[in-house]
Amino acid sequence: xxxxxxxxxxxxxxxxxxxxxxxxxxxxxxxxxxxxxxxxxxxxxxxxxxxxxxxxxxxxxxxxxxxxxxxxxxxxxxxxxxxxxxxxxxxxxxxxxxxxxxxxxxxxxxxxxxxxxxxxxxxxxxxxxxxxxxxxxxxxxxxxxxxxxxxxxxxxxxxxxxxxxxxxxxxxxxxxxxxxxxxxxxxxxxxxxxxxxxxxxxxxxxxxxxxxxxxxxxxxxxxxxxxxxxxxxxxxxxxxxxxxxxxxxxxxxxxxxxxxxxxxxxxxxxxxxxxxxxxxxxxxxxxxx
Amino acid sequence: xxxxxxxxxxxxxxxxxxxxxxxxxxxxxxxxxxxxxxxxxxxxxxxxxxxxxxxxxxxxxxxxxxxxxxxxxxxxxxxxxxxxxxxxxxxxxxxxxxxxxxxxxxxxxxxxxxxxxxxxxxxxxxxxxxxxxxxxxxxxxxxxxxxxxxxxxxxxxxxxxxxxxxxxxxxxxxxxxxxxxxxxxxxxxxxxxxxxxxxxxxxxxxxxxxxxxxxxxxxxxxxxxxxxxxxxxxxxxxxxxxxxxxxxxxxxxxxxxxxxxxxxxxxxxxxxxxxx
Numbered sequence: 089x090x091x092x093x094x095x096x097x098x099x100x101x102x103x104x105x106x107x108x109x110x111x112x113x114x115x116x117x118x119x120x121x122x123x124x125x126x127x128x129x130x131x132x133x134x135x136x137x138x139x140x141x142x143x144x145x146x147x148x149x150x151x152x153x154x155x156x157x158x159x160x161x162x163x164x165x166x167x168x169x170x171x172x173x174x175x176x177x178x179x180x181x182x183x184x185x186x187x188x189x190x191x192x193x194x195x196x197x198x199x200x201x202x203x204x205x206x207x208x209x210x211x212x213x214x215x216x217x218x219x220x221x222x223x224x225x226x227x228x229x230x231x232x233x234x235x236x237x238x239x240x241x242x243x244x245x246x247x248x249x250x251x252x253x254x255x256x257x258x259x260x261x262x263x264x265x266x267x268x269x270x271x272x273x274x275x276x277x278x279x280x281x282x283x284x285x286x287x288x289x290x291x292x293x294x295x296x297x298x299x300x301x302x303x304x305x306x307x308x309x310x311x312x313x314x315x316x317x318x319x320x321x322x323x324x325x326x327x328x329x330x331x332x333x334x335x336x337x338x339x340x341x342x343x344x345x346x347x348x349x350x351x352x353x354x355x356x357x358x359x360x361x362x363x364x365x366x367x368x369x370x371x372x373x374x375x376x377x
Numbered sequence: 378x379x380x381x382x383x384x385x386x387x388x389x390x391x392x393x394x395x396x397x398x399x400x401x402x403x404x405x406x407x408x409x410x411x412x413x414x415x416x417x418x419x420x421x422x423x424x425x426x427x428x429x430x431x432x433x434x435x436x437x438x439x440x441x442x443x444x445x446x447x448x449x450x451x452x453x454x455x456x457x458x459x460x461x462x463x464x465x466x467x468x469x470x471x472x473x474x475x476x477x478x479x480x481x482x483x484x485x486x487x488x489x490x491x492x493x494x495x496x497x498x499x500x501x502x503x504x505x506x507x508x509x510x511x512x513x514x515x516x517x518x519x520x521x522x523x524x525x526x527x528x529x530x531x532x533x534x535x536x537x538x539x540x541x542x543x544x545x546x547x548x549x550x551x552x553x554x555x556x557x558x559x560x561x562x563x564x565x566x567x568x569x570x571x572x573x574x575x576x577x578x579x580x581x582x583x584x585x586x587x588x589x590x591x592x593x594x595x596x597x598x599x600x601x602x603x604x605x606x607x608x609x610x611x612x613x614x615x616x617x618x619x620x621x622x623x624x625x626x627x628x629x630x631x632x633x634x635x636x637x638x639x640x641x642x643x644x645x646x647x648x649x650x651x652x653x
Contacts (some may be wrong), residue, residue: 102549105557108465117460118472120453124525125478127500128490135493174399181392187381193396202632204586205484206606207625211407214414219618221410245403248490268386278387300480309589310606314613327485327589334489335591343493346486353481355648360481361474362631 119370132350134344148345155321156329159240163325165303167244172294175252180286183260194257200249208246211316212239235317240325243311248301249352251276255297258292258372292367296360303356307349411629414622426623432608433601436627438607442516443584446523447531451577454531461532462539463586476532484589490515491522492593497542514596519604520591527580534576538569571646575639582635 105113137144147153178197180192200208216219216233226233233239267289271281287294309327317330318325326349333342364371381389415423426432461473473623479487495512505512512518541564550560589605595602605624612621 100490103544103551103557103560104463113456114460114464114466117453117457119477120457121472123520124528125475127488127494128525129478129482130492131494131500132486135490140635170399174396177392177399178396181389183382184386185381185389185393187389193400196400196404199408202586202636204588204606204625204628204632205412206588206609207586207628209409210609210621210625214410214615214618214622215617216408219412219616242403246407249403262578265384265386272385276542281386282388284387303481307486309483309485313589314610327483330485330489331593339493342489346483346489349483349486353478353483353486356481357474357477360477361470365470 093234096317129350129354132167132343132346136347137337138343139340143340144344144347147341150341152321152324153329153345156324156326157348159237159324160306163241163244164302166184166241167248167305168298168302170245170299171248174249174250175256177292178253180257180282184265184313197253198250200246205247205308205310206314208253208311209243212242212246212315234315235319235323236241237323240312240313240323243315244274244305244308247308247311248304251301251304252294254258255293255300255372256290259370260295261374276285290370292363292370293372296363296371299359299363303353306352311357411622411625414618418619418623422619423623423626426620427627430604432605432624434600435603435605435608436624438516438519438601438603439585439628440518440521440631442604443502443527443581446520446584447577447580449520450527450531451573452579454528454576454580455535455573457528458532458535458539462536469559479529481529484526484587485593487525488522488590488593489591491518493524495521495594507575513594514598514602516595516602518594518596519591519602522594523584523587526587526590527583530579530583531576534579535569535572538572542568545615568650571642571650575641578635578639578642582632585631 105109146266148157178193181187181319182193213234216222216226216239218227218234219236233242268281271285276284306325307327308325309331312325313328313331316325316328318324318328320332328346330342330345330349333339333345418426427436457472457476461469461476474653492513493499495505496520497503497506497511497513499513502511502513510517512521546564547560550564551557555563564579586606588610590602591604592607595604595607597603605628609624612618612624
């Protein structure tokens with residue numbers, strides 16, 4: 089948001105609130121944010137460090153904990169690039185061309201955001217579960233999807249499906265086609281146009297979308313919980329392992345694991361804010377949720 | 378009109394083909410499985426599940442508390458959006474960034490953090506316990522968790538709209554003798570009304586579908602603090618696919634109604650105010 093349009097700080101009280109009202113409203117907003125957003129973050133670290141730093145680090149020496157961290161990284165490493173390639177393909181076709189049914193296509197791409205995480209897991213169970221449509225066939229061929237890695241990856245791809253596409257589509261629409269058309273008339277081939285013109289033009293938007301996609305991919309709980317089966321050391325991602333530790337009353341370990349995910353969230357927010365501040369002009373406007 | 382307008386840019390077929398294929402495999406095929414399962418049940422089958430007392434109680438808890446949380450977020454989210462968009466004060470940038478925390482923080486982490494804070498021995502829970510108020514393992518706990526997850530929707534919907542208000546309108550109102558609160562009540566609030574409604578609808582939709590942050594603080598007592606998504610998980614664990622599907626279809630139906638309502642509000646707002 090450009091700060092140049094802001095009114096100067098000294099302004100007659102007829103078009104703004106009195107300093108006292110302002111101070112009160114700021115205090116109220118601050119209190120609400122501290123109570124609901126900042127205290128939980130502090131609580132995570134305080135609970136994780138409750139029994140000292142050595143107990144905190146002992147959590148990560150556990151083989152199951154390391155397996156959970158590895159699985160989370162693996163799932164994100166598969167899901168995020170796939171959704172990135174999809175996002176670029178979808179944005180290229182939607183933003184650079186005019187065709188019928190475009191708005192329906194955009195609605196369909198946004199669909200996963202309006203579906204409950206639990207339902208996102210459920211639909212894959214209905215397809216691939218033991219009593220699902222493909223269940224008997226998969227069992228006969230010895231292929232495991234539900235309660236195994238493929239199911240976790242599929243559910244993660246589903247819940248993070250729109251992130252890159254919905255950042256790139258409006259951004260590419262704003263930028264128009266003239267740069268690419270100029271390059272084509274100068275004799276560049278299609279791939280060269282894409283890699284030397286389009287991709288550099290949208291690189292900050294792409295990074296922004298990938299950042300949010302990754303945060304959600306590593307942190308997804310509901311959809312993954314439904315398809316994972318909670319097999320220790322095998323199908324437990326970090327958020328699922330947090331749940332197991334918590335339900336076993338192993339609070340320090342649960343919060344220690346949670347503190348890693350909190351760190352990821354804080355780094356994501358910081359990077360996102362930095363991108364908005366420095367490259368706000370190279371991101372889609374207005375930024376959408 | 379032909380399917381596609383002519384363009385000199387290459388790669389349309391490949392890009393659209395890949396988009397449709399990927400969309401089909403990841404989103405449309407699994408949703409078709411849900412639709413197929415639901416049509417196997419029929420309206421009467423879904424109705425029978427929806428009439429189970431435990432399901433009725435869970436749906437009432439989910440929708441009622443989501444409504445209350447979205448209302449609370451609408452109020453405080455509006456206030457936060459106003460403060461962030463209109464006032465300059467130290468730390469504003471930080472607060473602005475913090476608002477997106479519920480998007481970035483994994484829901485399970487939020488869930489155990491809130492459970493720790495509001496539990497009987499937690500920082501806030503202990504204070505409330507002195508007043509005889511129990512939050513953890515009651516519907517009030519669900520309410521708190523939903524306020525947390527849905528807050529950004531209210532703030533981020535209203536903030537750009539507040540920033541875009543043409544302040545000369547407020548100046549005109551003031552020169553015509555309006556008191557500040559009259560300007561707010563008769564100029565600013567009506568202008569923001571579509572945004573308020575859309576923010577509320579988004580917050581409501583998010584709250585209804587939330588699972589991870591709720592289950593730890595709710596206690597999940599049947600008929601008391603059990604939300605609809607928890608019931609879906611329970612039915613799935615019992616391999617009751619039809620039962621899980623029926624609840625899922627009801628929730629999806631509500632989600633689509635909310636989406637449709639948002640589209641109506643946007644269309645109305647474009648006609649009435651020229652923005653959406």
